[in-house]
Amino acid sequence: MSFVSVQNISKCFGENQVLTDVCLDVDEHNVVCLIGASGSGKSTLLRCLNLLEKVDQGEISVDGQLLTNGKVDVNALRRKIGIVFQAYNLFPHMTVLENVTLAPRKARGMSGGAARERAYELLRRIGLEDKADDFPDRLSGGQQQRVAIVRALAMEPKLMLLDEITSALDPQLVSEVLNLVRELAESGMTMILATHEMSFAREVADKVCFLDAGRILEEGPPAQIFSDPREPRTRAFLSRVIEAGRL
């Protein structure tokens, strides 16, 4: 079975059907990119994967563990699955270092010293070691988002979910975040990205899924999706993206 296996999941918010019969398989060490217009269900799909949202129907399993039978230890599961949001969501009352060490200390029971050591190592990797004692509001958007990624990595997750993590950034700050994601991909991290960065998706993805109105309309290797999409809707979406100069 694949590392992440999503079978026929559906999800409603009241009257609004946001996911319909979605199936998705992700192998370990693979990178999957979800593309599609805003409101097509990309974020909801990611949130269902770490149970921030409950699915109405269908099954999800991650790393051989079934998530949708209601018996799973949510907190234990989320320790294995990192998620990074569009709005960074760093904790504003904590320093960068405290942001990164909080979950390892409290949720994994790591000692303060070990957690700090690990945090410094990660911060060094992204070149923000000297910001360890700063509060998030002293950092640029790109720096904050990289700290958010590191905060998730500090839990040593087996799967990373990235939810449009560059959408809130000034254009000149996007590349520093994408470079970090690229590094992660190269290190073999299993990742699912919801993204509007088409050229980046084309470059790092093993598989691209096009979502439209809560369904995965088309999926395949990036070369095929971007150069030779089968579905007219995929084609229409991509041509609008090209028009906007984003591909």
Add this chain to the structure above:
Amino acid sequence: MNAVLHTFFSPFNFRVALPNVWAGFQVNLKLMVVAEILVLILALAIAVVRGLPGRGAAPFRALAIVYTDFFRGTPLILVAFLVGFGFPALSLGFISTRSNFTYGVVALTLVYTAYVTEVYRAGIESVHPSQRMAARSLGLSYWQSMRHVVLPQAVRRVVPPLLNDFIGLQKDTALVTVIGVGEAAYQAQAYSQNYANFTSYVVAAVFFVLLTIPLARFTDHLILHRERRERAAAT
């Protein structure tokens, strides 16, 4: 004019009344400190209970709402009568044999906990849901997220309104004079009855004002400081 000066601002009476009123005011200070500490703790607990999720917690939420509604709506002086005269009348051992001071603390705490619960609750609700979501998605439990992420931000935000409520509490410590707590207003009243002069009340007022002004200025300072910081963050 002379009558006014003599009745309210007689230097002689001021000097004579001062020691007794000061002794009484020390009781006010004790009432304040004990009640404020209890209020801070109890109100936080009740505010957290009011925010508990899930159907199982519904009775606790309801209880918290009934409590805050009742004690926010009841004048402190009535609560003081109910506790100060009612509890001893119960003849219930421990509950009925406490000192008037203790009953005063209980009355103040009951009423002000209801106010401060609402202050905390506003603070908790002002923390953006994405903060809680970020904490939960890192694998922290509901309580861990509350303790380390939501409450620290909530409490920081409500310090100024909290201090305002404490200014109110400090003044209201004078109300428990009605159940015979020998605090400043009580001593001032005793003096005025013995010497037919009301300067003793002014003495008590001076003590309260001297205590309140620094706290009020400090609260203003905090609010201003916060506004400046927020304006700086917005640019």
